Amino acid sequence: MGAKGVGAEINLCDVHDCSMDQLLEYDGIIAGSPTYYGLAAGPIKDFFDRSIVHHGKLEGKLGGAFSSAGILGGGSETALISILQMMLVHGMIIQGQSRGNHYGAVSIGAPDEKAIEQCRQLGKRVGKLALQLFG
Amino acid sequence: MGAKGVGAEINLCDVHDCSMDQLLEYDGIIAGSPTYYGLAAGPIKDFFDRSIVHHGKLEGKLGGAFSSAGILGGGSETALISILQMMLVHGMIIQGQSRGNHYGAVSIGAPDEKAIEQCRQLGKRVGKLALQLFG
Amino acid sequence: MGAKGVGAEINLCDVHDCSMDQLLEYDGIIAGSPTYYGLAAGPIKDFFDRSIVHHGKLEGKLGGAFSSAGILGGGSETALISILQMMLVHGMIIQGQSRGNHYGAVSIGAPDEKAIEQCRQLGKRVGKLALQLFG
Amino acid sequence: MGAKGVGAEINLCDVHDCSMDQLLEYDGIIAGSPTYYGLAAGPIKDFFDRSIVHHGKLEGKLGGAFSSAGILGGGSETALISILQMMLVHGMIIQGQSRGNHYGAVSIGAPDEKAIEQCRQLGKRVGKLALQLFG
Numbered sequence: 001m002g003a004k005g006v007g008a009e010i011n012l013c014d015v016h017d018c019s020m021d022q023l024l025e026y027d028g029i030i031a032g033s034p035t036y037y038g039l040a041a042g043p044i045k046d047f048f049d050r051s052i053v054h055h056g057k058l059e060g061k062l063g064g065a066f067s068s069a070g071i072l073g074g075g076s077e078t079a080l081i082s083i084l085q086m087m088l089v090h091g092m093i094i095q096g097q098s099r100g101n102h103y104g105a106v107s108i109g110a111p112d113e114k115a116i117e118q119c120r121q122l123g124k125r126v127g128k129l130a131l132q133l134f135g
Numbered sequence: 136m137g138a139k140g141v142g143a144e145i146n147l148c149d150v151h152d153c154s155m156d157q158l159l160e161y162d163g164i165i166a167g168s169p170t171y172y173g174l175a176a177g178p179i180k181d182f183f184d185r186s187i188v189h190h191g192k193l194e195g196k197l198g199g200a201f202s203s204a205g206i207l208g209g210g211s212e213t214a215l216i217s218i219l220q221m222m223l224v225h226g227m228i229i230q231g232q233s234r235g236n237h238y239g240a241v242s243i244g245a246p247d248e249k250a251i252e253q254c255r256q257l258g259k260r261v262g263k264l265a266l267q268l269f270g
Numbered sequence: 271m272g273a274k275g276v277g278a279e280i281n282l283c284d285v286h287d288c289s290m291d292q293l294l295e296y297d298g299i300i301a302g303s304p305t306y307y308g309l310a311a312g313p314i315k316d317f318f319d320r321s322i323v324h325h326g327k328l329e330g331k332l333g334g335a336f337s338s339a340g341i342l343g344g345g346s347e348t349a350l351i352s353i354l355q356m357m358l359v360h361g362m363i364i365q366g367q368s369r370g371n372h373y374g375a376v377s378i379g380a381p382d383e384k385a386i387e388q389c390r391q392l393g394k395r396v397g398k399l400a401l402q403l404f405g
Numbered sequence: 406m407g408a409k410g411v412g413a414e415i416n417l418c419d420v421h422d423c424s425m426d427q428l429l430e431y432d433g434i435i436a437g438s439p440t441y442y443g444l445a446a447g448p449i450k451d452f453f454d455r456s457i458v459h460h461g462k463l464e465g466k467l468g469g470a471f472s473s474a475g476i477l478g479g480g481s482e483t484a485l486i487s488i489l490q491m492m493l494v495h496g497m498i499i500q501g502q503s504r505g506n507h508y509g510a511v512s513i514g515a516p517d518e519k520a521i522e523q524c525r526q527l528g529k530r531v532g533k534l535a536l537q538l539f540g
Contacts, residue, residue, distance in 0.1 A: 037319060037355070046312035049306045049312040073235070073238070089507045090307075095498045100208065171453075174490065210494060220443040221442040229363070233329050234361075267403060347482035348486065372480055
C-alpha cells in the first residue's frame, strides 16, 4: 500500500503460490505472517528454506515484515525478528523505524486502523529506500 | 504479588540498591525493566554484567521477567527475551506461559488491570515452581 | 544420552514420524534441528505449529534444544532461541547453562567431541531436572 | 578497515569517549562489543540508551555490528542481534550477509585471521552501501 504511494510497482502473492523465481524480479520483499509459536508460520519458514535455490542472489534486496498475534505479548515481535533474521541470512537490507512499530508492522487480532497505518508506513519506507537504491 | 499467594517469601529491590549477594539468598529472581531500545534498560544490563562475581552460583535458580514499552510493537517482547537470555547464561530456569503473555508480563504504558493480572500470574508461576523444586 | 546417565527413560524420534500424542507421554522434550536461515528447519517449525492440538497440555514440561550450522556466526544460536521460544509459548520450562553452550548444544558442521559433550550435558541437565520435578 | 577500502571516511572511538553528537556526523555506525550475558556489554547498552537525545535523527543511517565471545555457543550471535535491534529502534538500515557471518562479524576469543576478514567484509559492505545511498 504505502509502497505504491511512493511510485513503486508492487505484486502481492500468497506464500503457497509465490514462485521462487519471483523473488529475483523484485527489489524488495515484504513478508507477512500470523504469529505461530512466537515465530513466522510454518509455510513462511518452509518458503524461506526453499529459497535456498537462490541463496546469494537476494543479497542487497530490501526486506520488511509484518505479523499479527492473538494477544499483546503473544509473540508478534519475536515473529517479526524471525522473519528479519531469515532476510539477513539472505544478505538482504532491512530498516527499522524510530516511531511506531520498530521492527515491522504488528497487529493484535484483525488489523485495526492503527495497524493498517503501520503497514502503510512500512510499505512507504521500503518503497522509498528501493527508489533511492535502485532508481 | 502472585508469588506471595502461593506461600513464597518475596523481597523487592531497586536495581540500584540490590546487592549482588542478595542474588544468592533467593530461589528465584524476577527482573523487570522498561523497554529501552528494544532491550532491558542499561542499569539492568549493568546489574547482570556485575553479577558475574557469582557466575555459576545462580545455576538452577528460577527466573522471570516483565517489561513495559511505550507502544505496541515497541520492543517489550524483545526486552523480555533479552532478560531471559541473561538468565539462561547464568544457567537459570525459566518457564513460559501457554495462555496470556508467553515470555513474561508486558504492558504498554502504565500497567492496566490486564498487565497487573499477567504480573500476578508470572509471580504465581515462579513461586509455584520454586516450592516444587526447593520445597 | 546424558539423560540416560541420570536414570531417565528416553525416546528418540524423527520429526517426520513423531506422533503428536507422544508429546504428552514424556516429561521433557529436547528438539534438535539443523540451522536453516537462522532458525529451526521448516519441518521442526511445522511440527510445533501442529502441536497446537495439545496447546496448554505441555505446560510445565521440560524443554531443551540443540542445533548445528555450517559456520561460526551462521545462525546456530538464533536457531536455538527460535526453538526455546516455541517451547516457552507452550508454557514449557527451560534451563540455560553457565558453562559451555548457554542456550543449548551447538555444533559447527558435523558434531565433534566437544559438541557431543555439550549434547551430553544438555541431556543430563534436562534429565536431572525432570527427576527433581517429576520424581 | 573494509570501509576505507571502498573510499569511506572512518572514525574510531571508544564507547566511553564517543560524543553523542558524533552520531549525527556519520552516515553509518558499526558498533562492536564483547558478549556479556548474551548481549552487548553494559556500556554499549548505556550508550544507546543515552542516544535517545538524538532519537529520530539517526533514521536512515547505516548500522553494523561485531561481537566476540569466549566460546562457541557463548552468545555472540544473540549479542549481535541485540545491537541490531537497538539500531532498528533508531530507524537505522542494516544488511545481512549471505556468506560468512550472517548478522555481523563474530569471533571466539581474540579475533583470528578469519574473524578479521569478516570484520573487513562488514566494513566494506556498510561502506559500499553508504556510498550507494549518500554518494
